[in-house]
Amino acid sequence: MTEVTGAATGASGGATEAAPPGAEAGAGTGAVAGGGQKAATPSRRRSSRAPDQRPVSDALLKRITRYSGTLSTEAVRSLEEDLPFFAGLSADQRAEIQLIIQSAVRDFVTWMRNPEAQHTDTIAGFKLLPKGLGQGLSLQETVQLVRSTCEYFELVMPRITHNERQRGLMIAAVLKFGRELGFTAASVYAAAAENRGAWDTRMEAMLVDAVVRGDRHADLASGASALNWDPTTAATVIVGRPRADLGLAAVPATHKAAVAAGRHALAVVQGARLVVILSGELESASAVPASVLDAFSPDAPVVVGHTVGSLAEAPDSAAEAIAGAAAATGWPGAPRPVAAIDLLPERVLGGDRGAAVMLVERIVTPLRGADPSLEETLRAYLDSGGHVEACARELYVHPNTVRYRLKRVSQITEFDPLDAREAFVLRIALVLGKFTDRSPQES
Numbered sequence: 001m002t003e004v005t006g007a008a009t010g011a012s013g014g015a016t017e018a019a020p021p022g023a024e025a026g027a028g029t030g031a032v033a034g035g036g037q038k039a040a041t042p043s044r045r046r047s048s049r050a051p052d053q054r055p056v057s058d059a060l061l062k063r064i065t066r067y068s069g070t071l072s073t074e075a076v077r078s079l080e081e082d083l084p085f086f087a088g089l090s091a092d093q094r095a096e097i098q099l100i101i102q103s104a105v106r107d108f109v110t111w112m113r114n115p116e117a118q119h120t121d122t123i124a125g126f127k128l129l130p131k132g133l134g135q136g137l138s139l140q141e142t143v144q145l146v147r148s149t150c151e152y153f154e155l156v157m158p159r160i161t162h163n164e165r166q167r168g169l170m171i172a173a174v175l176k177f178g179r180e181l182g183f184t185a186a187s188v189y190a191a192a193a194e195n196r197g198a199w200d201t202r203m204e205a206m207l208v209d210a211v212v213r214g215d216r217h218a219d220l221a222s223g224a225s226a227l228n229w230d231p232t233t234a235a236t237v238i239v240g241r242p243r244a245d246l247g248l249a250a251v252p253a254t255h256k257a258a259v260a261a262g263r264h265a266l267a268v269v270q271g272a273r274l275v276v277i278l279s280g281e282l283e284s285a286s287a288v289p290a291s292v293l294d295a296f297s298p299d300a301p302v303v304v305g306h307t308v309g310s311l312a313e314a315p316d317s318a319a320e321a322i323a324g325a326a327a328a329t330g331w332p333g334a335p336r337p338v339a340a341i342d343l344l345p346e347r348v349l350g351g352d353r354g355a356a357v358m359l360v361e362r363i364v365t366p367l368r369g370a371d372p373s374l375e376e377t378l379r380a381y382l383d384s385g386g387h388v389e390a391c392a393r394e395l396y397v398h399p400n401t402v403r404y405r406l407k408r409v410s411q412i413t414e415f416d417p418l419d420a421r422e423a424f425v426l427r428i429a430l431v432l433g434k435f436t437d438r439s440p441q442e443s
């Protein structure tokens with residue numbers, strides 16, 4: 001800071017800025033001769049306007065420009081002392097900040113000559129910050145940089161002035177320019193944040209779309225990492241309609257709700273459909289956080305796919321949830337939300353071949369593997385309208401034998417024949433089991 005101090009000393013040690021020619025003479029003439037007072041007045045008025053029109057001389061502005069490099073160097077040293085994080089920046093980052101400060105000094109001189117001038121160099125420098133220093137500086141740290149730099153110039157710049165009057169004008173100018181500089185930085189960072197938000201939104205939409213399409217060749221891991229999603233965490237796909245009053249705003253609402261529940265979410269509105277990928281395990285459909293569920297329309301079903309181990313497997317959960325959403329209207333009394341696996345009968349009737357295979361593997365195959373009489377008893381029980389005695393007469397067994405076998409069916413398949421809804425699921429499964437028994441010629 002020695003050079004800057006020397007410059008300041010040289011400026012203040014010299015003669016103060018000369019008064020405009022004829023000012024003192026005009027005053028003296030007016031005091032001595034009343035007749036000359038009118039002739040002196042215009043000269044005195046011109047001399048009083050001149051300092052207001054140009055409060056800082058060209059010589060002083062040239063001196064500021066000449067010492068801009070030294071000023072910026074000393075400002076960086078001041079930042080190293082004031083801001084603990086600044087010392088941790090790389091040499092390239094510190095050099096870039098010094099260039100921005102130097103351009104701010106040049107802009108200050110331009111602005112002093114013409115307050116309507118744009119801070120073009122400084123704006124260009126700040127536009128580099130979100131890209132070049134974004135990996136090393138947070139927005140809060142950048143605010144501290146601007147503040148500390150402005151405080152430094154508030155202290156140093158007035159010392160380079162000619163006299164007390166110009167010192168006061170310089171202080172006011174630095175304060176006003178610092179305010180303008182702060183708004184410049186804010187606008188640049190706001191635009192960068194807006195662009196980043198738009199980029200994130202497009203990336204998120206592409207990721208969810210790839211999951212919905214079942215595109216297993218898409219690089220889901222890198223895209224998810226860019227959105228701060230851990231691609232190795234468990235994920236569950238949820239499908240429904242967005243709430244009418246939210247529309248596209250259902251996406252940020254889902255993000256906020258997921259974070260409040262200690263999870264992360266990727267979401268997109270596709271026409272009339274809201275697709276959400278929720279991080280973490282879900283023990284059941286009822287475990288979906290209520291705040292996340294609130295983003296969906298209360299007048300439409302919400303279907304939950306099965307939880308998968310990672311984002312790469314999410315297409316399986318998405319296919320299940322979308323198929324369930326297409327068939328959910330077939331079960332008006334379905335809970336909300338409803339697991340896609342609980343909609344297997346409706347999905348089968350809607351033409352979902354995968355659901356048909358799943359029903360047979362989940363119900364018929366285990367029954368046949370345990371005891372062939374269980375399938376026969378279940379069929380007879382359903383055919384008899386749920387009457388145990390009628391079923392026993394049909395099979396020529398004791399009613400207690402029927403009850404025992406039905407209990408075994410419930411234990412093996414996890415579907416209770418005594419429940420109307422679950423009896424419907426079992427009935428569909430038995431029909432599908434018979435289809436699988438057909439020979440290729442019969443098909």
